Amino acid sequence: MSKFKLITDGLVRNNPTFVLLLGMCPTLATTTSAVNGLSMGLATLFVLVLSNMAISAIAPVVPDKVHIPVYIVVIATFVTLLQLLMQAYTPSVYETLGLFIPLIVVNCIVLGRAEAFASKHGVLDSALDGIGVGLGFTLSLTVLGLVREVLGSGSVFGWNFIGGNDGMLAFVMAPGAFLCLGYLMVLFNKFVKKS
């Protein structure tokens, strides 16, 4: 498999949100605006790339019986690292995303890639896989965030285009998250998956 394909695979064919249906919780909870979706995606990307690399490096020496606990510890370490860094350098983003930063630990995407890819491939390939899947996740979160922001607050990346701030509020709140995701999946099925 070419190196480039490793990255593009995660974007479309194995898109974590629309195809693999992984990591639904942050997808729904943090996409109240495009910027929030983007930051959550990048945070996950950070953990995904580092944990993929670390796990592919240590996988040969980890006995089979304890591999899941070891992976979880490794992932939790990178998540905590991310928490500390965000508190120090982007405190406002950290506050907005709140609970969902520590919850990256239990994001099935991260453990899933560790188990399915990183433990069987080299460090470089695993890093690229992490980038691909992470970008795919970031992309779908940003798109979902953008749609909800346009409908819910009438703005794009914080730039308000309807003048005044009365969008359809339901789209910023919980029901809108489910509805938008559902309809985006329908569109994805209809136009992308077919090819």
Place this chain on the structure above:
Amino acid sequence: MEYFLIIISAIFVNNIVLAQFLGICPFLGVSGKLSTATGMSMAVCFVITLATLVTYLINNYLLVPFGITYLQTIAFILVIAALVQMVEIVLKKVSPSLYQALGIFLPLITTNCAVLGVAINVVTKEFAFVPGGMLNLAQALVYAFATSLGYGLAMVIFAGIREHLALMDVPKAFKGVPIAIISVGILALAFMGFSGMVK
């Protein structure tokens, strides 16, 4: 009165699935049949309450006194993983029938973000209706139990809807998960009616 508010708020107003978006993966995964949904809800209920008890004690008597709360995430997830394993082993020995009912769901629960989410919420979030903001141990347990009841409620309602949905003729692109997610959206709209009931 506080306990009543905690229960109503956790089950309806801040429903863990429909308002807080926790535990969505198993919610979508095992809600195809009413019987499996009930089994999963019971297992989650059991683990969330137990995990909250243990993580609350660990946080307040181990992490806080030693000033190492930054290890919260890593400590909690390890405790939950170990706890789930233990519950599985104990259940197998003590009550094989219960193990038969819940057993297959237990390994899935470690990566259910509802468990870790509730555990972290209980020790970090400030609650408006509790004097002082932070929950004490009894309140934390009531909160955890009520939250998991809310999880069960959403799960069972949704499984009921999905059983009917499976028989319906829906457009091809909508089939399966998309239409399920859209129905959750409508369910969430219904639950939004509860907001404002408890401040």
Place this chain on the structure above:
Amino acid sequence: MVLVLGLTCLLCSAVLGGAYVLTKEPIAAAAAQKTSRAIAQVLPSFEKASERDFVQVYGKDFPYYAAFDAQGKLVGYAIESSVVGFGGPLTLMVGITFQRVVCNTSVLSHSETPGLGAKCSADPKFTSQWQGFDPSVKKLTVTKDGGDVDAITASTITSRAYALAVENALAAFDELLKEKEVSHE
């Protein structure tokens, strides 16, 4: 097996311990910067602000900062005031000048509904009315309750909580002035 697990845990906690030590100062600095920015926002220009101190009103501690001009004269107080909003705690920084006029307010943290109560920190229609709010002229309740505070549309509870937070800050301010007089005598 146990060795690998133990080693991983040891290594990981070592990494985190190191990271904690390294990020401790930036985290504290970020928090301090947030506070000092909020103080600067809610008070007219001043030379220096005092360290965080506490004043007790209604049996509750209110953190406050006193701001002084270049001559060392008191410009006003920035008082942190926390109340229960719609979704959870709502914490404000309220700047009150020595004439007992609210200079400005700033939301430190909130958990209000996005798009509704959350506007209390961003919507200029709501936030601008606090600039120069004189409690001796205007009544500190929302218009619905017969006061002079324009509530956020569809978020009366948040707006009421906001007004209450400002009122509590004013009470803390009165207490501070009282304490000051006592110490002068």
